[in-house]
Amino acid sequence: MSFERPRRLRRSDALRAMVREHRVNIDGLVQPLFIDETLETRSPISSMPGIERLSIAESIEEAAALRQLGIRGILLFGLPATKDAVASSAYDENGVVQQAVRGIKARCPDMLVIADLCSCEYTDHGHCGILDAHGDVDNDPTLALLAKTALSYARAGVDIIAPSDMMDGRVAYLRHALDAESFTNIAIMSYAVKYASAFYGPFREAAQSAPSFGDRRTYQMDASNVREALREARIDAEEGADILIVKPAMAYLDVVRAVREQSELPVAVYNVSGEYAMVKAAAAAGWIDEERIVDELFASFARAGASIIISYFAKSYITRYHND
Numbered sequence: 001m002s003f004e005r006p007r008r009l010r011r012s013d014a015l016r017a018m019v020r021e022h023r024v025n026i027d028g029l030v031q032p033l034f035i036d037e038t039l040e041t042r043s044p045i046s047s048m049p050g051i052e053r054l055s056i057a058e059s060i061e062e063a064a065a066l067r068q069l070g071i072r073g074i075l076l077f078g079l080p081a082t083k084d085a086v087a088s089s090a091y092d093e094n095g096v097v098q099q100a101v102r103g104i105k106a107r108c109p110d111m112l113v114i115a116d117l118c119s120c121e122y123t124d125h126g127h128c129g130i131l132d133a134h135g136d137v138d139n140d141p142t143l144a145l146l147a148k149t150a151l152s153y154a155r156a157g158v159d160i161i162a163p164s165d166m167m168d169g170r171v172a173y174l175r176h177a178l179d180a181e182s183f184t185n186i187a188i189m190s191y192a193v194k195y196a197s198a199f200y201g202p203f204r205e206a207a208q209s210a211p212s213f214g215d216r217r218t219y220q221m222d223a224s225n226v227r228e229a230l231r232e233a234r235i236d237a238e239e240g241a242d243i244l245i246v247k248p249a250m251a252y253l254d255v256v257r258a259v260r261e262q263s264e265l266p267v268a269v270y271n272v273s274g275e276y277a278m279v280k281a282a283a284a285a286g287w288i289d290e291e292r293i294v295d296e297l298f299a300s301f302a303r304a305g306a307s308i309i310i311s312y313f314a315k316s317y318i319t320r321y322h323n324d
């Protein structure tokens with residue numbers, strides 16, 4: 001007996017590849033690095049198995065190894081030797097990020113070096129800016145501090161500045177400050193859509209940047225909102241951002257899709273520390289297959305519309321797929 005009905009594709013490996021709708025953009029993978037000025041070598045991060053804090057010298061070695069594997073972008077986080085209330089170590093010409101950038105660009109000139117721009121790793125209170133008399137982050141003095149830091153990163157040779165502080169007006173302020181010093185070629189990759197998230201937990205251990213009091217909910221977004229994300233994305237685009245970041249990734253793919261549809265700018269997704277830790281922990285327990293989970297996650301990021309994936313898994317992913 002035969003009857004008419006729709007037919008599903010039975011796919012071989014070759015056919016599966018041929019009909020694939022979305023692909024991870026290998027050239028858009030970005031590996032974050034934690035660089036600790038006080039270290040001589042490498043030091044593990046207990047909540048992020050496989051990720052280490054690096055000395056400045058090791059960060060240069062790691063960048064070279066990543067470039068060799070085909071990674072085009074790295075996102076730098078600095079852990080300074082000293083912190084104070086006004087984040088002075090952030091804009092020190094010989095600060096940890098400044099030294100690392102100079103070393104990495106000298107060794108790998110074609111690596112895209114992205115500097116995360118925030119004050120929370122450099123303030124002794126752990127908040128993302130200068131505090132006012134009430135203990136709240138004071139927006140405009142913080143902008144001046146960020147611009148000073150961005151200019152010192154620019155002089156060190158970064159390609160991209162990634163402001164993650166969430167102050168109002170920061171993209172326009174930074175663009176203006178960079179252009180005024182003729183750093184017109186430096187791009188701004190803005191953390192336009194950044195939620196107040198428990199998924200950042202392990203990062204705060206890694207970067208030793210947990211706030212000493214209060215939290216970041218006043219200046220980071222509420223997980224329930226998506227229209228607000230579109231507003232943030234639009235404002236940052238109007239202010240001159242070149243790339244928009246949505247962060248975290250896994251629980252926010254509807255937001256990635258919405259931003260992708262609204263904006264003409266490239267969209268990056270940040271697969272954050274807590275997402276990494278969950279996969280690592282379940283894989284270590286033998287409950288899930290790490291490689292298959294990561295492939296599935298990266299496919300979901302591409303499907304949602306992200307052409308850039310910032311992930312602690314970038315290195316292991318490219319090791320498996322570069323010559324595919």
Ligand code: PBG
Pocket residue numbers: 116117118119120121164199200201202203204216271272273274
């Ligand atoms: C702020 C910053 C944070 C992360 C990236 N930039 C921490 C925060 O906002 O609390 C988190 C990244 C991650 O969890 O992997 N400098």
